Amino acid sequence: MIQVKKISKYFGTVQAVRDVSLSVKNGEILAVLGPSGCGKSTLLRLIAGLERPDAGTVELDERMVSSRAEMVPPVFRRLSLIFQDLALWPHMTVSENVAFTLSRNSLLRSEKADRVKEILRQVYLLDLCKRYPHQLSGGERQRLAIARAIASNPLYLLMDEPFNSLDMLLKQEMMDLTMALRKECQMAIIYVAHDLEEAAYMADNLVIINHGKVVWSGSRADMIGLTKGDFMAFLRR
Amino acid sequence: MLQCPRWLSYPVLTAFSLIVIAPILFLVLSPFWHEGHISGLYLQELILSTRQLGLLKTSMLLAGTATSLALVLGLPYALLVERTDLPGRSLFGLAYIIPLLIPPYMQAIVWDSLLAKGGWIAELLPFLIGGPFEVSPFWAAALSLSLAYYPFVTLLTISGLRGIDRSYEDAGILHRSPWSSLSRITVPLAAPHIISGALFVFIFSIIDFGVPDIFRLRVYPLEIFIQFSGLYDEKAAVALAFPLLLLMAGLVLIQVRCMKGRSYVGFGNGQRKNRRFSLGRAKFPALAFSVFVLCLSVFIPVLFLIRTTGTWAIFMDVLVSSWPEIVYSFAMAFAAALIMTVFAFFIAYIMERSPSKYRGVLEYMTQLPFAIPAILLGVALIKLWNHPVTAWLYGSSFMIIIGYVAHFAPFSIRVVLSSLKQINPHLEEIGHLAGHNWLRTAGRILVPLTRTGLLTAFFIGFILSLGDLGISLLIIPPGIQTIPIKIYNFMHYGAEAKVAALSLALLGMQLILVTGLLTLYHKTTPSYERP
Numbered sequence A: 001m002i003q004v005k006k007i008s009k010y011f012g013t014v015q016a017v018r019d020v021s022l023s024v025k026n027g028e029i030l031a032v033l034g035p036s037g038c039g040k041s042t043l044l045r046l047i048a049g050l051e052r053p054d055a056g057t058v059e060l061d062e063r064m065v066s067s068r069a070e071m072v073p074p075v076f077r078r079l080s081l082i083f084q085d086l087a088l089w090p091h092m093t094v095s096e097n098v099a100f101t102l103s104r105n106s107l108l109r110s111e112k113a114d115r116v117k118e119i120l121r122q123v124y125l126l127d128l129c130k131r132y133p134h135q136l137s138g139g140e141r142q143r144l145a146i147a148r149a150i151a152s153n154p155l156y157l158l159m160d161e162p163f164n165s166l167d168m169l170l171k172q173e174m175m176d177l178t179m180a181l182r183k184e185c186q187m188a189i190i191y192v193a194h195d196l197e198e199a200a201y202m203a204d205n206l207v208i209i210n211h212g213k214v215v216w217s218g219s220r221a222d223m224i225g226l227t228k229g230d231f232m233a234f235l236r237r
Numbered sequence B: 001m002l003q004c005p006r007w008l009s010y011p012v013l014t015a016f017s018l019i020v021i022a023p024i025l026f027l028v029l030s031p032f033w034h035e036g037h038i039s040g041l042y043l044q045e046l047i048l049s050t051r052q053l054g055l056l057k058t059s060m061l062l063a064g065t066a067t068s069l070a071l072v073l074g075l076p077y078a079l080l081v082e083r084t085d086l087p088g089r090s091l092f093g094l095a096y097i098i099p100l101l102i103p104p105y106m107q108a109i110v111w112d113s114l115l116a117k118g119g120w121i122a123e124l125l126p127f128l129i130g131g132p133f134e135v136s137p138f139w140a141a142a143l144s145l146s147l148a149y150y151p152f153v154t155l156l157t158i159s160g161l162r163g164i165d166r167s168y169e170d171a172g173i174l175h176r177s178p179w180s181s182l183s184r185i186t187v188p189l190a191a192p193h194i195i196s197g198a199l200f201v202f203i204f205s206i207i208d209f210g211v212p213d214i215f216r217l218r219v220y221p222l223e224i225f226i227q228f229s230g231l232y233d234e235k236a237a238v239a240l241a242f243p244l245l246l247l248m249a250g251l252v253l254i255q256v257r258c259m260k261g262r263s264y265v266g267f268g269n270g271q272r273k274n275r276r277f278s279l280g281r282a283k284f285p286a287l288a289f290s291v292f293v294l295c296l297s298v299f300i301p302v303l304f305l306i307r308t309t310g311t312w313a314i315f316m317d318v319l320v321s322s323w324p325e326i327v328y329s330f331a332m333a334f335a336a337a338l339i340m341t342v343f344a345f346f347i348a349y350i351m352e353r354s355p356s357k358y359r360g361v362l363e364y365m366t367q368l369p370f371a372i373p374a375i376l377l378g379v380a381l382i383k384l385w386n387h388p389v390t391a392w393l394y395g396s397s398f399m400i401i402i403g404y405v406a407h408f409a410p411f412s413i414r415v416v417l418s419s420l421k422q423i424n425p426h427l428e429e430i431g432h433l434a435g436h437n438w439l440r441t442a443g444r445i446l447v448p449l450t451r452t453g454l455l456t457a458f459f460i461g462f463i464l465s466l467g468d469l470g471i472s473l474l475i476i477p478p479g480i481q482t483i484p485i486k487i488y489n490f491m492h493y494g495a496e497a498k499v500a501a502l503s504l505a506l507l508g509m510q511l512i513l514v515t516g517l518l519t520l521y522h523k524t525t526p527s528y529e530r531p
Helices: A040-048 A094-100 A109-122 A138-150 A168-185 A196-202 A220-224 A228-236 B006-032 B050-083 B089-095 B104-115 B120-129 B137-163 B166-173 B178-207 B210-215 B220-230 B234-259 B280-309 B312-321 B323-352 B356-371 B374-385 B398-421 B425-433 B438-449 B451-467 B470-475 B483-493 B496-524
Strands: A002-011 A014-024 A029-033 A055-060 A063-066 A079-082 A156-160 A188-193 A205-210 A213-219
Touching (some): A014 A029, A014 A205, A029 A040, A029 A168, A029 A196, A040 A156, A109 A138, A168 A196, A188 A196, A205 A220, A205 A228, A213 A220, B006 B234, B006 B356, B006 B374, B050 B089, B050 B220, B050 B234, B089 B280, B104 B120, B104 B483, B137 B178, B137 B280, B166 B178, B210 B483, B220 B234, B220 B374, B234 B356, B280 B496, B312 B496, B323 B356, B323 B451, B323 B483, B323 B496, B374 B398, B374 B470, B398 B451, B425 B438, B438 B451, B451 B496, B470 B483
Parallel strands (some): A029 A188, A079 A156, A156 A188
Antiparallel strands (some): A002 A014, A002 A055, A055 A063
């Protein structure tokens, strides 16, 4: 379970995140919605441990991992983050991109190779394992980013608008893949998006953020009655 | 994509060919041409003789050792300054530029005295090591070259590190330790820049004339100089250097390929500041290492020069008596750097906007001149320009400027080209669509956006020209001296105090100038360029 309690973050004099609180149970997807520059990505980076909060805490399974005074290094949080630009390492092949995330686990070399194969088969990239990221299509890159994120069996998955640049069909395919993985791995997923329909399709719960603050939160049931007009009204507050 | 207008590209390319490419062509064709006919007189010299093989081996060994030492000093220094929480990193980030202001022959003068019998360090080393220890001229030369050139490794590595998108490293530390992330992601991503920096050092070291001359090492540039100025046989000098020229041509090709299309710059989500790793307990050893590098390359040479100068009166006396040479050297370096920068802007633009099939050849041709030993380039310039038709030019100071431009323009072009590559071509296209002609679009859009690159190109061109010895020594008009030539002459007369005083004066003035330029640059940096 991911629990964020009254977290705040400043960059210079700009407050990017203000007193945000939220929680996600294992096997759940929480969508975070908001306009560009509202602090969604910073929130994910705070949870991942890539930024230190100025106030508030982050807890993973009731263990405090981030506060102003204390930070558990990201590598010990058992979480993965899919970046908006995917951040696939350009000097590593598809296999190496996945294998690099496994090396801290005490796996034998053969076990590691098997695990890489298994993951790549799951995302239909096994045949392309020797290619470099720049030799892949847009959809293949997204699948590699997902493969890399789930390879180390994380308990929590953070996704920062990962399917933004995809066409409708590919986006649907990726969303279905994510939902299947959630079911299979029972991960807690925080999914940052800026499209209400996308969020409604995938998420169990939703929070809307504007100017770094949570302006609305609710469950899938609450979301049903929410129109694009309502969404715009929240953003104007 | 827009292409360069012909009224611009033709004259610029013609001038570039005359100044930069013609000397290279002369060098390549000269051994095959004798008294107006194709001749095989020097052909046997082109094949690797025992003499050439020996020279090539010593030259490569010296350059290889200097490069290895430069990597040992420059690479960790760059990583510490750019990627860690090293205390005082802003200061260290500026201080490593100072060794660039100390020409290699000056480092050689200092280390020759310090490591020779009776020198401070030669006396100190046996105590530190606990036994007799003597540094050979080869190692002293390699050390001098590495201390003069390691900033190129640092500079290029820092540039490579700054180009890496932060998200690559963030993605790494989610799964691996900071050290793994640094060694498996950061360093490989900066590898083209690191290799390029190392190649710069290797090429600079193998073509250097001043350092091996001081340590009396028989390497290629020195032998070429002896062959030319001692025996007045320029064809034999060129033929002797042919294997070196081939090697250099190959290295430049690797260098160009190394950097080509491997920018490794991603499009992040506005995270402009790069990640810094905590040094933890390694903070003090890292600090000690950085101070040690600066001690070797800056503090020790400067202290030595101050001590050797002796008194303030000697310093002032040398300064006053050398004032005409100082003014002349600064004027020549300034003019050459200015011409180089303008040239670099146009050439880089032509390259960037050329069809891709020509771009590779153009890029290679523009980089080739810097691999030609300065002494050899000087020989080519003499033979090319010393004709009755061009006598007015040959006998003037313009020849010095042409020499500097011919030798150092590749650096300026490389720097400006990198800057131009960062600019989205659409920005220029919008200017044209708005009805502005090329000059106005270039002046209002391209020049302001490449401002940092242009200033850097000017700075590098100025410093390299000011410190040049190899070209100036051969093509300087009669009755005139540059500061490096005056230092070189003092050195051969054994006037140590004067050498030290003049070196100090040169260094001091460069420092003042660079500090002024940097201050001006920071004060006038527009907000969109600030991190």
